Ligand code: FES
């Protein structure tokens with residue numbers, strides 16, 4: 109399905125059926141690889157984290173393999189993250205039950221023999237580049253080939269990447285819609301990613317299996333500050349193209365390409381930016397969010413790194429604040445409300461329809 113934002117599309121939109129689009133109240137999609145943590149957050153100190161409704165403790169074995177275990181002792185529910193590690197075993201801090209990395213209990217000090225069938229649930233976890241992925245859904249569906257391929261995050265020769273993390277009091281459905289909605293750029297982010305001509309430019313929105321892709325192109329325009337300033341091309345007229353993709357309930361990517369047809373001596377004619385948004389709902393009202401911004405020029409320039417961190421933290425803070433304000437309204441306003449959508453909301457609605465369908469398959 110391919111659509112454009114022509115006014116004619118408004119007439120072509122299907123009748124609004126709220127039940128077909130995920131909202132903040134739709135059950136979380138669990139059969140999906142989500143980011144559990146940055147790989148370097150997981151070490152020899154147990155780390156407690158709530159991920160897609162599951163209370164999890166994360167640690168590494170002595171060999172460095174990541175372990176994800178339910179953060180609840182089967183005996184009296186002591187949070188295992190408050191226990192201690194001995195070798196690869198996690199020891200409960202209440203009565204000392206010992207669990208191997210596969211979740212099997214190998215010792216209960218109060219008993220003369222170990223109960224043979226006691227286990228704690230463990231979850232599949234996989235390190236890939238800078239992040240560790242977890243699958244909290246049906247274990248037999250945890251196929252590692254479904255982990256999104258994000259090779260630029262592991263390539264520090266061609267790409268320079270900066271990253272950050274936020275914890276947000278909002279729902280992941282709104283976050284998905286925010287990330288695929290570029291019409292808010294000039295209003296919510298006037299100083300960074302937004303230019304008025306970009307907001308008015310025509311986009312195409314396409315579904316590819318369970319992904320949504322939006323593309324837009326602009327010719328002979330001013331560069332947006334967030335990309336033009338670090339590249340030192342703010343005085344230029346450039347061509348701009350972008351692709352934003354709802355990859356899965358856990359990941360969005362955005363590829364921005366800036367073409368300078370008349371580069372100054374020694375400068376590239378093309379600047380590539382790959383933006384990776386990984387977010388994992390804790391619950392229906394809170395999200396862990398890790399963002400990565402990668403560029404393909406001057407990958408180890410600390411001044412550009414600093415600029416990119418500051419500019420993106422500002423832009424994302426604007427989004428997160430907006431999403432928290434919206435969540436506050438949605439949770440606290442008891443008056444009836446019918447959500448109004450326009451043709452330009454189509455990409456977000458396409459993503460919400462996919463989320464709804466995936467959630468319904470599980471429930
Ligand atoms: S609560 Fe863990 S051993 Fe008793």
Ligand SMILES: [Fe+2]
Pocket residue numbers: 286292293296297423427
């Ligand atoms: Fe935004």
